[in-house]
Amino acid sequence: MKKFGLSGWGATVLAWVLSAWLWGAAPPQALAVNNPELLPAEATPIVDLANFLPQPQEDKLIEEIGDFEAETGWKLRVLTQYDRSPGRAVIPFWGLDDKSILLVADARGGNLLAFSIGDAVYELMPRTFWIELQARFGNMYYIRDNGENRAITEALDTVKGCLLKGGCNVVPGLPREQWILTLVTSIVGGLIFGFAAIPRREGQIFAWQWVLIMSPLWGILVIAFGVGPVVTRTSDWLPLSRNLMGFALGILVAYLSPLLNQPNPSKT
Numbered sequence: 001m002k003k004f005g006l007s008g009w010g011a012t013v014l015a016w017v018l019s020a021w022l023w024g025a026a027p028p029q030a031l032a033v034n035n036p037e038l039l040p041a042e043a044t045p046i047v048d049l050a051n052f053l054p055q056p057q058e059d060k061l062i063e064e065i066g067d068f069e070a071e072t073g074w075k076l077r078v079l080t081q082y083d084r085s086p087g088r089a090v091i092p093f094w095g096l097d098d099k100s101i102l103l104v105a106d107a108r109g110g111n112l113l114a115f116s117i118g119d120a121v122y123e124l125m126p127r128t129f130w131i132e133l134q135a136r137f138g139n140m141y142y143i144r145d146n147g148e149n150r151a152i153t154e155a156l157d158t159v160k161g162c163l164l165k166g167g168c169n170v171v172p173g174l175p176r177e178q179w180i181l182t183l184v185t186s187i188v189g190g191l192i193f194g195f196a197a198i199p200r201r202e203g204q205i206f207a208w209q210w211v212l213i214m215s216p217l218w219g220i221l222v223i224a225f226g227v228g229p230v231v232t233r234t235s236d237w238l239p240l241s242r243n244l245m246g247f248a249l250g251i252l253v254a255y256l257s258p259l260l261n262q263p264n265p266s267k268t
Helices: 011-022 053-074 090-094 129-137 140-146 149-165 177-196 208-213 215-231 237-260
Strands: 046-048 075-081 100-106 113-117
Touching: 046 053, 053 075, 053 149, 075 090, 090 100, 090 113, 100 149, 113 129, 113 149, 113 177, 129 149, 140 149, 177 208, 177 215, 177 237, 208 215, 215 237
Parallel strands: 046 075, 075 100
Antiparallel strands: 100 113
């Protein structure tokens, strides 16, 4: 059998099953890792043991996954589980190979989603992509607001979109929470820039030397954490322009702070 991911399909599925059962404090006799009897007799790309997907939605997903595989050759599979898991039995059941992507949804852990991917997929979307995808759609806040079924479908749609365009280094789209973080880092970078630019000797208007000395700090905050995550995830200019305005506002506030802090002259 071809290796899958870093450690093979068998090791990956085994690790998921063991960690999930240990999290739920299951009794030792329940630590089964190969339960083919849990799988349906007929071939289907979705095995919804946890009943996360309403039947109409599941039927639609099955059709979409089948059409996508026929058109592109990429094999998407979904397993939801709760009390018990089929474990290693999913490998021969689905014939998982280098062009396969297995999404496992298990609500017992801290994150709903887990992924195991084939070597061919890993070349198009690196480990950081899958970590970000899991964090974005599988966290408990997203599940609370949108439900398990929405998390599964959104994650699948994101994967399909990236495969169709030849791969992604980051997850497309900029959630509001992530944009707020980039805005904060842009403002903080502007404050550092502005404080560094404050004149330190008589006759000086702008302290360029200090701005250059502090450039690694404010540059990382603005470019790496403020601009980079925006331009790599969305083509919308609005969040980028807001971040740049926040950067400029931070500079202005910090640079003018000595003038604002000067005491008012006494009228007497």
